[in-house]
Amino acid sequence: MTLDVGSRLKAVRQLYGLSQRELAKRAGVTNGTISLIEQNRVSPSVSSLKKVLDGVPMTLAEFFTLDPEAAPQVFYGGDELTDLGSGKVSLRLVAARRPGRRMSILREVYAAGADTGEEMLSHEGEEGGIVVRGRIELTVGGQAKMLGPGDAYYFTSSLPHRFRNPGREECEIISASTPPTF
Amino acid sequence: MTLDVGSRLKAVRQLYGLSQRELAKRAGVTNGTISLIEQNRVSPSVSSLKKVLDGVPMTLAEFFTLDPEAAPQVFYGGDELTDLGSGKVSLRLVAARRPGRRMSILREVYAAGADTGEEMLSHEGEEGGIVVRGRIELTVGGQAKMLGPGDAYYFTSSLPHRFRNPGREECEIISASTPPTF
DNA sequence: CCTAGGTGTCTAGGATATTAAACGCAACGC
């Protein structure tokens, strides 16, 4: 198992300053249930855990995304930009060495003529960004659009997408994606 | 309930091209269990759902984060930058109108002398960013650091933090945070 | 036709989770 649902629930409950009975009442379960779950004496069904979390309220996704040992580390400085790119696309990743990151923040530079390819990228999650300088053509789900400095985008990463710089100047974008792509 | 664990599991399983028996074998449960779960005839315990997902493999967080109706929407254009700031700090949020976003991507401009305050900000999640122009002093967990163009930062948002522009020039940052702060 | 191997579904019974109520403990007012 090594998935400490109990401690997690307890932490969440206490974070909201609720007693077992209070939470139980809000959630429509008994206080005994909360107690047993928090002691890891039982593994709740998804439906009952959902009921409990609805009392907080918190979604299941949020609950399981909680980083129990929330690394109190801070990363900063130019050094934190790790080089990943190749050829005409330069990618620099923020806090690459941080374990368990929940986002990829990237500084992307597309040289003139750069193209992520016909095949289209597709992966779970969401991504978005802002164009800092230059112009770029972004195709998402069959629709293409030119973006210039100050323009922004945001989409579900499972949609096939492609970045292309048809111009003669470099284009710089700062983007973020969750869960981390890199 | 209205939380269709069954369909979700089925979708995941089929996405990976597995039969109920194959997945069951990998996961160490019986095919009947998978069948019953997919039909929503039972609400699996967290421990057994975890076992099942380990067979894929997929984490519980990923499973519950799956957006069933994965909004195929794309947001872009300068219009997508919604103004939020006040006073010396200007905040522009990407895709503000998108429901259920998992990130806040912001273009932040700190005027000379801008300061998010002594009281320190603190909230759940993670955040990071890259300085586009100007200089800014970032204090996280008691440690201050000056950042200039091209520098980056990343930290756990629950650490008390503060942004301050002690210089005479504007500072522009592009940042992201998850879960969304705005 | 009919076996062989694949699919998903169903059922009986043992295993596990949940309830309702009791229990032990500590803090407070009287």
Added chain:
DNA sequence: GCGTTGCGTTTAATATCCTAGACACCTAGG
């Protein structure tokens, strides 16, 4: 001291889940 109110824990009975194995269906090959 004593009653009250809050806390988390425990217990016996009930409800729910999970397993093993049978079942029905389909497709392919002999």
